[in-house]
Amino acid sequence: xxxxxxxxxxxxxxxxxxxxxxxxxxxxxxxxxxxxxxxxxxxxxxxxxxxxxxxxxxxxxxxxxxxxxxxxxxxxxxxxxxxxxxxxxxxxxxxxxxxxxxxxxxxxxxxxxxxxxxxxxxxxxxxxxxxxxxxxxxxxxxxxxxxxxxxxxxxxxx
Numbered sequence: 001x002x003x004x005x006x007x008x009x010x011x012x013x014x015x016x017x018x019x020x021x022x023x024x025x026x027x028x029x030x031x032x033x034x035x036x037x038x039x040x041x042x043x044x045x046x047x048x049x050x051x052x053x054x055x056x057x058x059x060x061x062x063x064x065x066x067x068x069x070x071x072x073x074x075x076x077x078x079x080x081x082x083x084x085x086x087x088x089x090x091x092x093x094x095x096x097x098x099x100x101x102x103x104x105x106x107x108x109x110x111x112x113x114x115x116x117x118x119x120x121x122x123x124x125x126x127x128x129x130x131x132x133x134x135x136x137x138x139x140x141x142x143x144x145x146x147x148x149x150x151x152x153x154x155x156x157x158x
Contacts, residue, residue: 018155018156019059019060019061019155020109021060023069023109024061024069024070024107024109025061025062025069026061026062026063026064026067026068026069026070027055027059027061027062027063027064027068027069027070027071027072028063028064028065028066028067028068028070028071028072028073029048029051029052029055029063029071029072029073030071030072030073030074031044031048032044032047032048032051032073032074032075032076032101033075033076034075034076034079035075035076035077036076036077036078036079036080036100038079038080038081039079040079040135040139042136042139043076043079043099043139043143044076046139046140046143047076047101047143047146047147050143050144050147051072051147051150054147054148054150054151055151055155058151059155068108069107069108069109070105070106070107070108070109070154070155071104071105071106071108072103072104072105072150072154073103073104074101074102074103074104075101075102076099076100076101077100077101077102077118078098078099078100078120079097079098079099079100080097080098081095081096081097081098081131082095082096082098083095083096083127084096084124091127092127093126093127094124094125094126094127095124095125095126095127095131096122096123096124097122097123097124097125097131097134097135097138097139097142098120098121098122098123098142099120099121099122099139099142099143099146100118100119100120101118101119101120101146101150102116102117102118103115103116103117103118103119103150103153103154104116105117105153105154115153117153119146119149119150119153120146121141121142121143121145121146121149122142123138123141123142125138
């Protein structure tokens with residue numbers, strides 16, 4: 001019984017990541033440009049700052065300009081709005097706003113974890129409101145969601 005118990009161990013990490021800091025010490029996060037046809041100016045800086053802050057707040061990785069053990073790069077590939085619901089009068093009742101970010105992740109310590117993937121988030125608002133009145137709030141929510149998705153896909157390894 002003692003042998004069985006000593007062979008089983010569970011490791012919990014409360015920082016939200018599963019990084020081996022003895023091997024992985026640095027991260028390079030390249031600025032994500034906006035490549036979508038529809039653009040809202042502040043979105044790129046909001047996204048880039050939030051992504052960098054996420055890794056600074058939840059890991060001990062040192063952010064570097066080049067040659068990081070981990071590298072995250074990509075682009076904001078889509079920023080769209082579309083009618084989501086129609087009222088009984090036949091007009092738009094709700095509008096869905098969405099952001100898609102394409103990410104290329106390179107792990108120089110373990111290339112088996114490299115990937116390229118798109119992450120999307122959307123939010124809905126009533127069509128009686130203007131986009132300019134809800135845009136900052138909704139984009140902030142969607143960026144929070146996407147940066148969480150990216151963090152989980154790159155270093156959380158759930």
